[in-house]
Amino acid sequence: MDVLINVFVALHIIGIASLLGGFLTQMKAMGAGTARFSPAMLHGALTMLVTGVALVGLNQADDQTVNNLKIGIKLAVLVVILGLVYVKRDEEKVDKGLFAAVGGLTTANIFIATLWV
Numbered sequence: 610m611d612v613l614i615n616v617f618v619a620l621h622i623i624g625i626a627s628l629l630g631g632f633l634t635q636m637k638a639m640g641a642g643t644a645r646f647s648p649a650m651l652h653g654a655l656t657m658l659v660t661g662v663a664l665v666g667l668n669q670a671d672d673q674t675v676n677n678l679k680i681g682i683k684l685a686v687l688v689v690i691l692g693l694v695y696v697k698r699d700e701e702k703v704d705k706g707l708f709a710a711v712g713g714l715t716t717a718n719i720f721i722a723t724l725w726v
């Protein structure tokens with residue numbers, strides 16, 4: 610079970626890489642107001658949701674305690690991220706503030722995941 614959980618943590622991290630990478634590589638474009646929500650960002654956010662839910666189930670099946678408040682907050686933040694990226698996925702240019710918000714919320718979730726024990 611430990612190996613399976615660790616495989617899903619790895620997939621979870623690949624999801625972060627895709628979502629945050631899509632943001633970081635467009636910071637210059639964001640400054641010019643020409644950044645867009647790339648497919649990598651949408652698929653990264655979806656990967657976070659699927660692997661996160663799987664991790665909750667796997668940890669509970671393995672009788673490991675899951676911090677429900679922390680997970681609930683991460684889920685709520687991700688739902689906002691996913692909603693924004695999904696709705697604006699076909700727009701060729703996304704407003705600077707909106708694009709920055711997605712990067713900021715993703716970064717906030719990383720710190721919630723790592724600093725909150």
Ligand code: HEM
Nearest residue numbers: 625657658661662664665680683684687715718719722723
């Ligand atoms: C942008 C969104 C998210 C980010 C950046 C993120 C980040 C992370 C990171 C860095 C870890 C590994 C560190 C650790 O073990 O605490 C992790 C683990 C985990 N994540 Fe996420 N996560 C996100 C969304 C979610 C969602 C939506 C769920 C569940 C619905 C979830 C559930 C979990 C679980 C169960 C673990 C296993 C470790 C634990 O007990 O906390 N994550 N996440």
